[in-house]
Amino acid sequence: MTTQIKICGLTTPDTLDAALDGGADFVGAVVFPKSPRHLAPDTAAALFERARGRAKIVAVTVDPDDGLLEEIARVLRPDFIQLHGAETPARAEGVRALTVAGVIKALPIRHGDDFAAADEWDYHADHLMFDAKPPEGSVLPGGVGHSFDWTLLADRAFRHDWFLAGGLNPDNVVEALRITGAPMIDVSSGVESAPGVKDADRIAAFIQNARRT
Numbered sequence: 075m076t077t078q079i080k081i082c083g084l085t086t087p088d089t090l091d092a093a094l095d096g097g098a099d100f101v102g103a104v105v106f107p108k109s110p111r112h113l114a115p116d117t118a119a120a121l122f123e124r125a126r127g128r129a130k131i132v133a134v135t136v137d138p139d140d141g142l143l144e145e146i147a148r149v150l151r152p153d154f155i156q157l158h159g160a161e162t163p164a165r166a167e168g169v170r171a172l173t174v175a176g177v178i179k180a181l182p183i184r185h186g187d188d189f190a191a192a193d194e195w196d197y198h199a200d201h202l203m204f205d206a207k208p209p210e211g212s213v214l215p216g217g218v219g220h221s222f223d224w225t226l227l228a229d230r231a232f233r234h235d236w237f238l239a240g241g242l243n244p245d246n247v248v249e250a251l252r253i254t255g256a257p258m259i260d261v262s263s264g265v266e267s268a269p270g271v272k273d274a275d276r277i278a279a280f281i282q283n284a285r286r287t
């Protein structure tokens with residue numbers, strides 16, 4: 075089965091085009107002011123309209139309130155809301171009802187025990203995303219280029235196709251796929267030349283290498 079690829083934190087037309095032309099299945103807009111990739115919902119809507127029908131549009135959020143979700147749903151009209159904070163499964167059901175979008179839930183992983191949350195979340199998210207737990211004191215819960223021990227995913231099964239995230243880049247994606255067999259992968263800082271600055275060549279290389287496996 076072909077690995078599905080999400081390129082996250084896109085902020086410019088040329089790098090969004092690199093993701094779309096390369097064949098990315100999901101493209102992500104980060105709506106979180108503390109991120110160097112933050113876009114306000116109306117800015118994201120203007121940029122991501124070119125992606126509609128070509129790739130699934132994902133709005134990446136961190137503990138969003140109803141007002142922000144309503145605005146995202148109205149102006150950006152994403153296919154998925156990615157929840158990257160401390161949201162509960164009950165909140166995810168509220169998010170789904172409010173936005174009429176699918177839900178991707180990111181779970182922070184450092185040790186094997188961290189997968190316990192997946193048992194319950196598997197019934198409330200369309201896709202789980204396993205991302206590395208960020209270092210202590212990080213202001214960002216994701217997008218920091220940290221990976222976790224991929225062998226922790228060995229022999230685990232989930233109800234839906236799931237994303238591997240955290241520290242992926244064009245050089246390690248083949249190995250990550252070999253070890254985890256991830257059906258879906260997500261990358262942000264690994265295809266940048268500086269924090270928040272996406273690189274079209276790195277995006278193309280990431281997709282090419284992932285598709286080669």
Ligand SMILES: O=C(O)c1ccccc1N[C@@H]1O[C@H](COP(=O)(O)O)[C@@H](O)[C@H]1O
Nearest residue numbers: 082109216217218219240241261262263
């Ligand atoms: O990218 C961000 O700035 C961000 C901010 C807030 C929540 C999540 C964010 N990014 C997500 O984290 C993964 C992994 O990032 P990386 O590849 O390790 O840099 C990224 O793909 C986004 O889904």
